[in-house]
Amino acid sequence: MSRSASAAEPTCSHAALDGFQTDRAFLGADHRRNERRTWIVMGVCVVTLIAQVLGGLVFHSMALTASGLHMAAHVAALLVASGAYALARRHASNPAFAFGTGKIGFLAGFANAVVLGITAIAIAVESVQRLFSPETVDYGSALPLAVGGLAVTLVCVWLLKPTEHGRHDLNISAAHLHLSADAMVGVLAIGGLIAGQRLGWAWADPAAGLAGAALVAQFAVSLIRRASSALLDINPSPELTAEVRARLEADGERVVDLHLWRLGPGHNAAVAVVEAAAPQAPEAYHARLRGLEGLSHVTVEVRTAKLPGCP
Template sequence: MTTADPTRSDGRLDGFRSDRAYLGADHGRNERRTWIVAAICAVTLVAQLAGGLLFRSMALTASGLHMAAHVAALLVAAGAYALARRHAASPRFAFGTGKIGDLAGFANAVVLGMTAVLIAVESFQRLLTPEAVDYASALPLAAAGLAVTVVCVWLLKPTAHGRHDLNLSAAHLHLSADALFGVLAIAGLLAGQRLGWRWADPAAGLAGAALVGQFAVGLLRRAAATLLDMNPSADLTTQIRTRLEAEGERVVDLHLWRLGPGHHAAVAVVSAADPQPVEAYHARLRGLEGLSHLTIEVRRPESVRV
C-alpha cells in the first residue's frame, strides 16, 4: 500500500477463521457416506449390465451405463473429500482446500453429460431398429436396481449443513437422476410387455438421456460459478455493505467469493473521513452466517485510489 495511514486487517480477529480449514461442517460424515454408497452402486452396476446384455433390454443397459457413471462420480467425490481433508492445513493452498469438492462436482457434471449423450445415441439406434426384449426377466432386475438407487439417494440426502456442499449435491444429483431414469426404464418395459410397444423401451432411454443432460447442465453452472469466483450471494454482499456503511462510511470496493461449503471470504475497502479502528469494522460484520475470512482496508477519502 502507498497511503500513509490506512488501517488493514487480514481476518485474524475473533469471530473469523485464521486457519485454512474451510471444509464443510459434515465433511467427515459425508466422506464416509459417499464411500458406502459407491460400494453399493458398484454391485448394482454389475447386476444391471449383466441383466441388460442377457435380456437384451436397452432401458436396463442404459440404466447400468448410467450407474457406471455414478460409480465413477462417487469415487471422484469420495476421493475429493479425502484429498481436501488430508491437505486442509497445507500452506500451498492460500484459501484452503474447500473448493476441491467443487472441482470434483464440475468433473462429475462433465461425466454425467457425456453419459447422457452415449445413452441418447444408443437409444436412438435401438428406436430405429428395435430388438426383442425379455420383459419378464428384465422387469424384476430393473425394479431391484431402482430400489437400490432409492436407498442410496436416502443415504446421501444432504443435511441442513450439507446443502452448501456441492460435492455431496453432485453425488446426490447423480443418484436422483438415476432413480428417475429407473422409473422411466420400468415404464418402458411395462409398455413393451403389456401393450406390445417395442419402441417404448428405447424411448424410455431417450427420455432418461434428456433428463440426465438437463441435470448435468445445471450442475455445471453451479460448479463453474464457484470455480470462477462469481459472487455467491447478493444478499450477503448487501448485508456486508450495509453494516460497513452504518455510520456514514463508504465502501469503495467489495469482493465476496466462496471458499468451501458454508464458508465465504470478503475483501472490502472502506473510505471514512474519521476512520475508526479496524476492529470496529470487524465487529460490525461479526455473526454474519457463512462469512469465515475477512480483509478490511480503511482509508481516508483523499487517499482512495481503487
C-alpha cells in the same frame, strides 16, 4: 471469522493490522459424515457391480453384464466424490492452498456433472438408434433386472440425501443427483418396458430412454452452472454483499471496493476497501460484520478520504 487488515499508503491514509487467519480449513459442516456416506454407498455399488457381472458371466446374460457395467459409472462418480472429501481433509492445513481446500468438492462436483452430461448424450443416441432400428426386447428378463437395479439405486439415493447443514456441499449434491437421475431413468425404463410388454408398444422403451436423457441433461446443466460459479469466483450472494456494504457504510463511510467469493461449502470470503474522512480502526469494521451467516474470512483496508491539497 478471520480478522485482518492490509496496510494502506502512508500519505493521507490510515490502516491497522488486526491479525491473520490461521485456520484455513473451509470445509463443509458435515464433511466427515458425507465422506463416510460416499464410501459406504460406493461399497454397495461395488458389491452390486461384482454380483451382476459375475451373474452375467455365469448365466450368459448380456442384460446382467450390461447392468453391471452401468453400475460401474456410479462407482466412478462416487470414487471421485469420496476422493475429493479425503483429499480436502488431508490437505486442509497445507499452506500451499492459499484459501484452503474447500473448493476441491466443487471441482469434483463439476467433474461428475460433466459425466452426467456425457451419460445423457449416450442415452439419447442409443434411444434414437433404437427408435429407427427397433430390437427385440426380452421383457420377462429385463423387467426384474430393471426393478432390482432401481431398488439398489433408491437405497443409495436415501443414504446420500444431503442434510440441512450439507445443503451448500456441491460434492454430496452431485453424487446424490447422479443417483437420483439414474433412479428416475429407471422408473421411466420400467414404464417403457411394461408398455412394451402389455400394450405391444415397441417404441415405448426407446421413448422412455429419450425422456430419461433429457432429465439427466437437465441435472447436468444445473450442476455445471453451480460448480462453475464457485470455481470462477462468481459472487455467491448479492444479498450478503449488499448487507456487508450496508454495515461497512453505517456511519457515513464509503466502500470503494468490495469482493465476495466462495471458499467452500457454507464459507465465503470478503475483501473490502473502506474510505472515510475520520476512519475508525479496522477492528471496528470487523465487529460490524460479525454474525453474518456464511462469512468466514474478512479483509478490510481502511483509507482516509483525500483532503483538498493532499496528493
